[in-house]
Amino acid sequence: MKDYILEQLSELTSIPSPSGYTQRITDHVLEKLRDLGFQPERSNKGNVTVTLGGSQDPLVLSAHLDTLGAMVRTIKDNGRLKPTTIGGHQWDTCDGENCTVHTRDGRTYTGVVLNTEPSAHVADKKQEKLEGNMEILLDENVCSDKEVKQLGICNGDFIAMEPRTVVTESGYIKSRFLDDKLSAAILLGLAKAVQTGEITLSRKVTLMFTVYEEVGHGASCLPSDTKDVISVDMGCVGDDLECTERMVSICAKDSFGPYDYALTTRLIELAKEHELDYAVDIYPRYSSDADAALKSGYDVRHGLIGPGVYASHNYERSHTDGMMNTYYLLKAFVAQ
Structure with missing residues (x-):
């Protein structure tokens, strides 16, 4: 069993x-x-x-x-997605996590969750990992809200985090x-x-x-x-x-x-x-x-x-x- x-x-x-x-x-x-x-x-x-x-x-x-998960709240001018939380989602646990955007017409696009300034070589101080400071970077060549919308992505589309399910030889089960x-x-x-x-x-x-x-x-x-x-x-x-x-x-x-x-x-x-x-x-x-x-x-x-x-x-x-x-x-x- x-x-x-x-x-x-x-x-x-x-x-x-x-x-x-x-x-x-x-x-x-x-x-x-x-x-x-x-x-x-x-x-x-x-x-x-x-x-x-x-x-x-x-x-x-x-x-x-x-x-838990997220939804596209708005599409930013630079082509990145501003998310909104579904359930008790904690953004500080998702910084750097891969994700998938699911459109209403059945298309999917991969991306990554990041802080609005994630680079240690650029920012003097990292921002807090709160919803308002997080964004989704699509794995697509888009630089504007218009280009994102042309992909079929709209406000209200669902965002799912990668589960990364692993079962170790010692019996530990790790997954979102x-x-x-x-x-x-x-x-x-x-x-x-x-x-x-x-x-x-x-x-x-x-x-x-x-x-x-x-x-x-x-x-x-x-x-x-x-x-x-x-x-x-x-x-x-x-x-x-x-x-x-x-x-x-x-x-x-x-x-x-x-x-x-x-x-x-x-x-x-x-x-x-x-x-x-x-x-x-x-x-x-x-x-x-x-x-x-x-x-x-x-x-x-x-x-x-x-x-x-x-x-x-x-x-x-x-x-x-x-x-x-x-x-x-x-x-x-x-x-x-």
């Missing part, structure tokens, strides 16, 4: 999907689920849902396919957008395990792959019979947190408030019973799809778990151990 999940991760990270530009990746996930013999559906807003089987006590497991394509890949692994008979479901289980989580309203619409929703997202790694990249993280509270007591307690009990490497942590600057569901008024119990991911909203790092600990905890929860 580990190799299968890593294969899905590589395919997912290779498909650009900033919030609002997710048609290609949802097409991909729909095809993967159909190949496994399921009947997924895409909602009006673009979320992919699929019921794996089971009956009673309907559970939704949610992971998001959308990522492990938040949340790593957990989306884990859910595809869960679907495969159900399809092959490795998992027999003890309750009705629906997977939801959302497309607007990074901007706050991914899982704002759930199946009407949902009893529990668990957001399978990244687990935080950092100062004042116990989780490492090799663990599954169980979140007790985030910026929206505490997660359901009984549901969170059950996840902790299962992690202990199955001798999984886990941590229980509080995420002070975090919001999830499960939060979005509650904000939308759903009367559901909610939880949040995920593999430990270091350097969130940056070039992120996790580990296959954390990935598999998350998979095994989900497996135990749906087959209990």
Whole structure:
């Protein structure tokens, strides 16, 4: 299963999907689920849902396919692009990063993100890496806004950063957008395990792959019979947190408030019973799809778990151990 999940991760990270530009990746996930013999559906807003089987006590497991990114705010007189942020994108982590501009008529152009004066041999002092000081240099011979527009590039076109996905021999997974394509890949692994008979479901289980989580309203619409929703997202790694990249993280509270007591307690009990490497942590600057569901008024119990991911909203790092600990905890929860 580990190799299968890593294969899905590589395919997912290779498909650009900033919030609002997710048609290609949802097409991909729909095809993967159909190949496994399921009947997924895409909602009006673009979320992919699929019921794996089971009956009673309907559970939704949610992971998001959308990522951070940017959009062309305006085309500058010198032919460079001024960007605007999508989601909690941090420009200081993208200085020097390769990127791709996607036009509304289907064309793509590569470029690089740079500070407006990046050269140490020219500038006395570098500018702060804030949105207003960043620009996209196209890999095209353009020197004016007119020449850029002739390429078909317009304000409102999406800009996606290069993911640079790498898995080391020691098991470390390095990539942009492990938040949340790593957990989306884990859910595809869960679907495969159900399809092959490795998992027999003890309750009705629906997977939801959302497309607007990074901007706050991914899982704002759930199946009407949902009893529990668990957001399978990244687990935080950092100062004042116990989780490492090799663990599954169980979140007790985030910026929206505490997660359901009984549901969170059950996840902790299962992690202990199955001798999984886990941590229980509080995420002070975090919001999830499960939060979005509650904000939308759903009367559901909610939880949040995920593999430990270091350097969130940056070039992120996790580990296959954390990935598999998350998979095994989900497996135990749906087959209990």
